[in-house]
Amino acid sequence: MSVWNVVVLDGDTLPKRPFALDFEHNLVWYGQTAAEDVAARIADADVVVTNKVVVDEAALSGNSRLKLIAVTATGVNNIDLAAARRLGVAVCNVRAYGNESVAEHAFMLMMALMRNLPSYRRDMRAGLWQQSPFFCHFGAPMRDLNGKTLVVFGRGGIGKTLADYAKAFHMTVLFGEHKGAESVREGYVAFDEAIRRADVLSLHCPLTDQTANMIGAAELAQMKSDAVLINCGRGGLVDEAALLAALQNGTIGGAGVDVLTVEPPKNGHPLLEAQLPNLIVTPHMAWGSTEAVNRLFDMVLDNINAFAAGKPQNIV
CATH class of the missing domain: 3.40.50.720 (NAD(P)-binding Rossmann-like Domain)
Known part of the structure; x- marks a missing residue:
């Protein structure tokens, strides 16, 4: 496979651990991403990683090489799923981590x-x-x-x-x-x-x-x-x-x-x-015990690695 571009849109929501993937890739890490910057930041991405940043049809339409959106949460209401399916972009999430x-x-x-x-x-x-x-x-x-x-x-x-x-x-x-x-x-x-x-x-x-x-x-x-x-x-x-x-x-x-x-x-x-x-x-932190956050991070990496290996999992 060619070298994939992996773009993380809101990495500050993830634990400070190495984003280790099993395939050759370029990693672009953004701690936060404003709505008006999404389209430009994912324009050349093969994989987009997002927690709550919205990825809508306009942003998706600007990227013909996008293959996967890896959501670092269970809920995927921030993704235009209909547009993703129409454009052939897979969307996966993490489940039962918390x-x-x-x-x-x-x-x-x-x-x-x-x-x-x-x-x-x-x-x-x-x-x-x-x-x-x-x-x-x-x-x-x-x-x-x-x-x-x-x-x-x-x-x-x-x-x-x-x-x-x-x-x-x-x-x-x-x-x-x-x-x-x-x-x-x-x-x-x-x-x-x-x-x-x-x-x-x-x-x-x-x-x-x-x-x-x-x-x-x-x-x-x-x-x-x-x-x-x-x-x-x-x-x-x-x-x-x-x-x-x-x-x-x-x-x-x-x-x-x-x-x-x-x-x-x-x-x-x-x-x-x-x-x-x-x-x-409380400030939307029920999900965030140390154990749960680390489990989530492991699942995100596993989802991306599995997809790159041709074995997609947790597809929504």
Whole structure:
């Protein structure tokens, strides 16, 4: 094979390890890439490596030699897949690298909110324990996970891993059916019933036209008043304005989100500015444990090497 040009568009999202490939190549590494620079930077590439940089039809059309787009994530909504297929460009992703990392993060958010940890941190900063007439200070109610019901939307690797963790804490685990589904699959619970039964509702499904705003004002109103919502999937799964109102009005008990509709939220965001004791927001880092990031990097290299060897894998 000829020497391939491999262009990495947002290498700063990857660990600082050698980008070792098994074939002769030229590597061009960009830490970050602005939207207006994509077309020029990939114009002579045989392989493009991207995490979140958008590669649209215009950029693809400017390169007749492009063979592969290696996405360093599971989601590929930043790639114009229809255009790639039409132009004969393969797209691969990495899968299941962060099941444990994301599931552990979701579980951490669930535990912290069920025990009202943010509220107690606030009380401690306010000196309420020091002012207590007793040896302890009780503020917001704390609840055990034991005996509670966890509803998971998304039965992939992350959802199943989280379910196993919850079962170890003697929770009842239900998997919710798609919103608007005409029938309920075996092993699932109808969407509305699942919403109503949840003590904790955790979202681990992809963002599609069907799942966009799947949790809005109507769904939040159906939830138990002390229920906790966890979103480690995609920001667009939840109507964020409705979620803020539900938290402020006591419609639900709490929420933990690792994702927002606009990332990073450079122009501010209502959920960040609310500073509510029943809300935890983390910066889209649930996937990023040291173990998961290194596993992802190994998978990316393996995907590219396999493709170059004529054995494509993880093609979407």
